[in-house]
Amino acid sequence: MGDDAAVTPDPTHADVSATIRAAETPQSRSVSLIVIATILVFGALYFARDFFIPVAFAVLLSLVLSPIVRWLARWHLPYPAAAALVLALAIGAVGGGGYALVGPVRAWVVAAPIALPKAARKLRAVVRPVEQVSRAATQVEQATGAASGAASEAKRDVVIEGPSLGSRVAGTSAVLLGGILEVLLLLYSLLAVGDLFLQKLVEMLPRRGDREKAVSIARATEASISGYLGLTALINVSEGAVVAAAMALVGMPTPLAWGALVAVVEFIPYVGMLAMMAILTAAALTTFDTVGHVLVVPAIYLGINFVQGNVVTPLVMSRRLTLNPVAIFVSLALWWWLWGIAGALLAVPMLAAFKILCDHVESLASIGAFIGDRESSERRNTVRARLSGIATRRRSRPVAAVASDPPAVRD
Numbered sequence: 001m002g003d004d005a006a007v008t009p010d011p012t013h014a015d016v017s018a019t020i021r022a023a024e025t026p027q028s029r030s031v032s033l034i035v036i037a038t039i040l041v042f043g044a045l046y047f048a049r050d051f052f053i054p055v056a057f058a059v060l061l062s063l064v065l066s067p068i069v070r071w072l073a074r075w076h077l078p079y080p081a082a083a084a085l086v087l088a089l090a091i092g093a094v095g096g097g098g099y100a101l102v103g104p105v106r107a108w109v110v111a112a113p114i115a116l117p118k119a120a121r122k123l124r125a126v127v128r129p130v131e132q133v134s135r136a137a138t139q140v141e142q143a144t145g146a147a148s149g150a151a152s153e154a155k156r157d158v159v160i161e162g163p164s165l166g167s168r169v170a171g172t173s174a175v176l177l178g179g180i181l182e183v184l185l186l187l188y189s190l191l192a193v194g195d196l197f198l199q200k201l202v203e204m205l206p207r208r209g210d211r212e213k214a215v216s217i218a219r220a221t222e223a224s225i226s227g228y229l230g231l232t233a234l235i236n237v238s239e240g241a242v243v244a245a246a247m248a249l250v251g252m253p254t255p256l257a258w259g260a261l262v263a264v265v266e267f268i269p270y271v272g273m274l275a276m277m278a279i280l281t282a283a284a285l286t287t288f289d290t291v292g293h294v295l296v297v298p299a300i301y302l303g304i305n306f307v308q309g310n311v312v313t314p315l316v317m318s319r320r321l322t323l324n325p326v327a328i329f330v331s332l333a334l335w336w337w338l339w340g341i342a343g344a345l346l347a348v349p350m351l352a353a354f355k356i357l358c359d360h361v362e363s364l365a366s367i368g369a370f371i372g373d374r375e376s377s378e379r380r381n382t383v384r385a386r387l388s389g390i391a392t393r394r395r396s397r398p399v400a401a402v403a404s405d406p407p408a409v410r411d
Contacts, residue, residue: 053342058186063225083191224356236266268344322373
């Protein structure tokens with residue numbers, strides 16, 4: 001018995017050895033390196049967001065404006081001069097639009113102390129049941145917390161002095177202006193150098209075929225990304241113009257301000273729409289007296305947004321440029337967590353740019369197809385597969401029934 005037990009192999013030792021051999025394979029090591037590299041990249045993006053956010057904005061804007069600069073360069077205008085001209089026109093357009101909105105925004109800021117209590121009085125009738133439930137919960141909390149009253153009183157005596165509202169606004173404004181200046185300087189540098197980085201990349205490739213392929217991929221990717229971002233901006237501005245006209249028809253004050261705000265928040269899917277509905281509802285409460293008239297304002301915006309998302313965008317955008325809604329939501333949540341509001345603004349443009357890049361690189365085509373929306377041919381193939389499966393099952397049922405019948409008994 002003792003000798004037999006000594007030579008019996010240990011199954012636990014065999015499992016551990018197999019696990020170690022599997023972990024030491026090249027495939028397992030490559031997967032581990034990819035996971036570690038991904039964690040390090042996202043950590044760098046999070047902790048160095050003050051550096052990466054202006055760079056991301058500048059790169060995306062350069063993809064939109066570089067075709068215009070290149071077109072001006074064909075007319076023998078130097079790249080630095082063409083970049084300065086395009087950037088000056090863009091700043092003038094944005095600055096002129098912002099200056100035109102200063103008056104309406106100032107009027108709303110001045111009227112806010114009077115308008116907000118008025119809106120609160122109108123909402124009181126609607127939220128009164130919620131207030132009653134909250135009051136009852138507060139009474140229960142006070143009854144159960146009587147034993148720890150002394151500790152609560154001691155906590156109330158501690159007051160932490162924080163920065164004032166004025167200092168917070170001043171600090172935020174300084175950071176925002178610094179970021180805008182950094183974006184503009186980097187954007188001008190990217191536009192002024194022209195194809196410098198592409199030329200450097202081509203010189204690094206050894207074979208002529210690889211160089212030609214790199215140039216074609218870069219040109220096609222840049223054209224697709226600039227076209228996508230330009231069409232997206234055009235669609236958002238058009239929706240803002242329609243919303244402004246609709247707000248003017250229903251009697252909302254400063255309709256141009258609402259249209260401009262819609263054009264900006266539409267770059268943030270889902271969250272922008274919900275925030276805009278809340279803002280329009282609050283503004284309508286301060287403007288109109290009846291609840292029906294108040295509800296008309298967000299309803300009109302919701303209808304315009306529905307038509308834009310389900311009719312206009314699919315018609316204007318080609319099917320290959322549309323994105324999977326799940327991929328959009330995941331990208332929005334990820335970049336919101338990494339970079340906040342700036343990440344939410346950049347989430348969809350960066351996802352679209354990544355998809356377009358994947359579509360033009362053969363080794364990444366499967367990833368581009370995965371994050372893209374379902375094509376019409378794919379829908380037809382799915383429907384045909386389902387119909388063929390149903391037909392096959394229907395044809396197989398009589399055969400199975402005949403085969404299962406007992407043989408006939410002959411006389």
